[in-house]
Amino acid sequence: MRAMSRNDLLLFLGFTLVVLAMPLWLQPFGAAYPDLLQRFMIFGIFAVGFNILFGLTGYLSFGHAAFFGVGSYAAVWSFKLLSLDAIPAMLFAIVVSGLFALLIGYVSLRRSGIYFSILTLAFAQMSYNLAYSVLTPITNGETGLQLTLNDPRYLDAAMGSAQAGQPVPTLLGQSLGGFAGFYFCAGFLILAFFIAQRITNSPFGMMLKGIKSNQTRMNYTGFNTKPYTLAAFVISGMYAGLAGALLAVTDPLAGAERMQWTASGEVVLMTILGGAGTLVGPVIGAWLIKYFENIFSAINDTMLHRFWGFLPEGADNVMVAITSKFVGEGWFLTLGLVFVLIVVFLPGGIMEGVRRIAHLFNRQRKSPDRPASQVQPAE
Template structure:
């Protein structure tokens, strides 16, 4: 009777886990099965899941989530420098610090709603970005970014009797090096855990209250709810997801720079979430994957490759096609992304997930009444 039964949620979770863990297999045909890119899918997927908890459930559009991402990265690198190369403390501390940051920024920003909230979060993020370049240089190492050095103390590792050789140590999980495929699987497992928590929040009384706040915040207070702590709680959770993503970035590549906090990074996660479908469970991960795929694959195309693609065409035509197509790939791949975004927002305001739902709806209708299947098929071709 109920749309979201416990059983169907478990099915969704298992399916999601299976899809994530088999990424190296099914991404092979589209040339995206190398660990570096798949790690990025998982990390930005987490970032978008966290952002979606805030934006998708409450409708509060934060334009400063990159600040928490940056804070997470810096914290993780400091943990590698001062404590240990083990990734667990780094990630734990990254989540904690980002959560504290989110508590402060959220406490102030949530005094306003709508566009004013967005502007406040943007202002805080830009402030953090500029501080990282100026006053906080001792912590952030300014423009060159925070990096590991051979002279780092690494208190825990030293106490455990590990000796630093001539090269920089790599991040590890109790001895397993976090690069290549093990690194990907680590990120994938964290993504699955993050997805599970997001699923629980979506289906919980807490999640329902957040959706009610999005639907009619005034009514919530006349219904006896203090909306501020609900919003602050989800803002902090969302910030912790961003911190986790930032921490994982440092795990896969242990350096942190201020550019991670820039407003373009905050905007990117907004795009990912809206492209995939804000307020849906899968949408943000899908959006993150698509944008990162395009960023890596399309931007890698160059004129030589394009010439090969259009090699079958006559000479003159080939030149025209290559010059047209080169506007959409390589350095200007953003044009493709922009066009895709415009098309999705105009035709599928609910994001790609809305498209998936529509197709699913057609399919189900066809299944229910076989005699009307041909009619449904006819309407599909019309649509």
């Protein structure tokens, strides 16, 4: 408990390195621009948090986007009312989304399995509709909540630090645009990953895994599982709130769409795609989905023509006609196919694929003293 095992430490350091070097190694993929990198970090945090609930306890929440959205709204309101600084906004967002998760979790966790999923879905859809139309004075509905020049910002006003021009969130006076925003979010992703790693390996994490494998037996042995599931639910709600707040920090606009059920479904997809129950899997799943959403959806016919340009005249047109169905507006089709392939052939997600490959290499080298990288159950 006190010290991390060597494998965990290597995993953590490797993860840190990969994340911080993203602007370099994503360059060839056309994804190394700050906005997308920020999204990679933010949805990585969201997925890591979701995995604490789904991967460890097995409770499938279909309403996590609600916490994400609540975090965003809380952060934007903090920018409007308190200060343009990111720190109070994020604290405020985490607290508000945690409280919100406590409320919803307390009710939803009275049931398990599909009923739990339906309850969370219902709550999320309710929050979405509230944000969309009922609570328009607070959320500004479809238009989205934005910062304006004449927001009060009492804390900033009290400090006498007035800013000229369009208000943008800052960190202790430093602008958080571009790559600064990326490293800010990256720091939080690494921190979130570290905490998730510690939770997974702690007795508390063992308890959650016990709940996943057999809750009834846990109950019979005398454990009251409810506080544990509720704690896991609140923690993952706070993760979602943190992610939502970061999205508001990097782009100070909160819209109701980010609370819609499709957004809740997306984080489930991310986790399953990457490998539920693993630490790195959900992050990879999040990156993959965001990559598809932002890069594949922007490929148009001209780019395809350039890509297939080496083919003889006529053949390239055929290839463009075929491939254009899978990019641009058709990116969902590609994502769907990838998802089906992974679920059919690698039920444990991408991480299972990685493990299988690692296993293959280990067998070839015949090194009995090094076991294949930890096999974790996946669902």
